[in-house]
Structures are given as C-alpha cells and as structure tokens.
Amino acid sequence: MKLTIAPLSNVLTESLLSKIDNKTKPVGSLGLLERLALQVGRIQNTLTPAIKHPVMFTVAADHGITDEGVSPCPTDITWQQCLNFLNGGGGINVFTRHAGMDFYLVDAGVKFTFEPHAKLIDAKVRFGSRNFAKEPALTRAECQQAMRNGGEIVQKVFNEGCNTVGFGEMGIGNTSPASVLLSIFAKIPLDETVGAGSGLDKFGVGHKLHVLKTAVEKHGIPTDPIDVLSTYGGLEIATIAGGMLKAAELGMVILVDGYITTSALLAAHAINPFVVDYCIFGHQSMEPGHKKMIDFLGGEAVLKLDMRLGEGTGAALSLHIVDAALKFLNEMASFEMASVTSTTHIRGIEKCEL
Ligand SMILES: O=C(O)c1ccc[n+]([C@@H]2O[C@H](COP(=O)([O-])O)[C@@H](O)[C@H]2O)c1
C-alpha cells in the first residue's frame, strides 16, 4: 500500500485560530466545536471548510472465531442485517438519512451471496475469516487484498466529489478480533480489553477472554502490523483500515465509529500514524475498550450516548456536530462585523465576561 499521508499543515493554523477567536463569543466558549473547526480547516487547508457529499461505508464480514462461542448472537444475523440495510431498515439507514449522508453496504466477507443492489459494493475477499483459535484468520495476501479494496471504494467516492467519509461495520463476532488488536497495538493485557460485545454475560466474557488468550499464546505477536491484522483481524477491519489510509492520503475527513471501526484505525495507525490527524471520533461506545483505543490514539469523542450498536451509527450522528462546527466558523459574525467590543485579547475563562 502506497503511504503518502501528509501530516496536517500548520500554514493556516494561526489564521484559523484567529478567525475562531474573533467570533462573537468568549474565547474557547464553543469548546470541542472550536477544535473540530480547526481540525477540519487544517485537513482541508482552508479558512472556509465544508463537508461535501458525505458517504458512510458500513463494511460487513463474518468471523471464524465465532465457532468458539465468543458471541451471544447467531452468525446468520450478519447477512440478515445486511439485507435489512439494503432495504433501508437498519439503525445506520435511519441515521445516515437523518445526517444527509449517502450510504453503502460493503460486503468484505459475508458468508452469503447477495443479489446485486445499488447500495451494495461487492468487495468480498472470501466467505468469512478463518477461526484464529486454530489458524491465522487471513493470509497476508487476503488481508492486503481487503486493504486495497477499502482504498478503491474510497478513491471512487472521492473522484465523485465526496470529501468526508464515515466508516462503520457489521459482523457477528468482530469484537473478538477488535479486542486482540487493541491488546497488541496499545500493549494492554487482554484482561483489560475484552468486553461484553453484543451482550455476553460475565461467564461469556470469561470464556471469550480464555479463547482469545489461548489464541494469542498460540500465534504470538507479529512485529509487522499487516501480519497482526492477518493473524487476528477480520475482512471488514482490514477493508476499513485500507479505506482510512486512502482517505487520509486524499485529505478527506474521516468519521470513525465504535469499537471495531476504531480497531481498524489502530492497525492503520501502526502502518502510518498520520492517519489519525484526519480522523474525528464520532462517539465513545459502551464497550469499555473503546475509550482505551481513543485515549491511545490521542483523540476525543464527539458524542457519548451509551451506544454500542456499531454499523457506523455513532459516526453518522456526529456529522451533525461537525457540520455545526463548520457553520459557526463560516457563518457566525466576528466582533468587527457585529460591532461588539472584542474580548479576544483576553485569554482565560475567568476574564471572559460578555
Ligand atoms: O461499535 C461498537 O462499539 C460495538 C460494540 C459492541 C458490539 N457491536 C456490534 O455487535 C457485533 C459484534 O458483537 P459480538 O458480541 O458478536 O462480537 C457487530 O455486528 C458490531 O457491529 C458494536
């Protein structure tokens, strides 16, 4: 994979900060909205950033590790939910419509043969990953193919005028690979990364932890990030990682969803750390490891809504806030325009009395 991701330029940082500080408000009073406006302004290298033709990719795949009883859900739910998405009835359909985002379901490796559909992108590498309790989940070639596929789907929407891409996923069992990736990339013991996923009880979580520990003892910890992703990852995770790297290379804004999507970012970050500069963490999921991922990557979540659905739902919801951040930057009056006495020379909350 070609790696030409530029770190964010500082050329406009001072001008953006001064534009933000000159809005008719106490300095810093729009909090995270100010940080988002600055970040997107720097990503797009403009004082008037804007979201254009935002697209959500919900990437789906099945996981051989479900043979070990690590999920409370039947694996058929993966393909059944995919059909639900294609019919427009999933949570992600509702929230992408609400956010004015285009939606695509990407089949990276579902154990099902779908009929062609306008909203379906066929990027199937194989019918599910292998059971990594027994053998590596993917070959390196399969993993790299999935990453290339992710890059290609992003390139296509970019060519069509999209500058903001959201990633979400669907895949029964995929909190297991996500927990292993968190443990390996952030160097956190598995005991602290494994959680309930889609709803395991404490005995189920104990079993999942045992399965994952045994698997990591068997295969060890590869030094190359693509080998980590091949051994323990999944096809949707690899596809998303490749998509994120391409989106950053193209200077796009990346909306990151929950636990599994962020595990893909951990892999992408291990390949090129600058990818994170382009990422907005849509929400902080209820899966306890998600906060650890965001902290490790030095990010902050836009929303905290006690959600743990995945699909891209948290990323889609966060677009409203990102949009509001860009609107204040573009539309709010400056002190000069509104003939309001400027307080921008006053730094520190205690002195900002408007
Ligand atoms: O996005 C999250 O933070 C999240 C947290 C827990 C579960 N999920 C969803 O639940 C499924 C995986 O859960 P599990 O228990 O089967 O590993 C998968 O389809 C995910 O979209 C998603």
Ligand SMILES: Cc1cc2nc[nH]c2cc1C
């Ligand atoms: C119904 C259902 C919907 C989902 N969406 C993402 N993961 C899911 C898991 C289940 C079980």
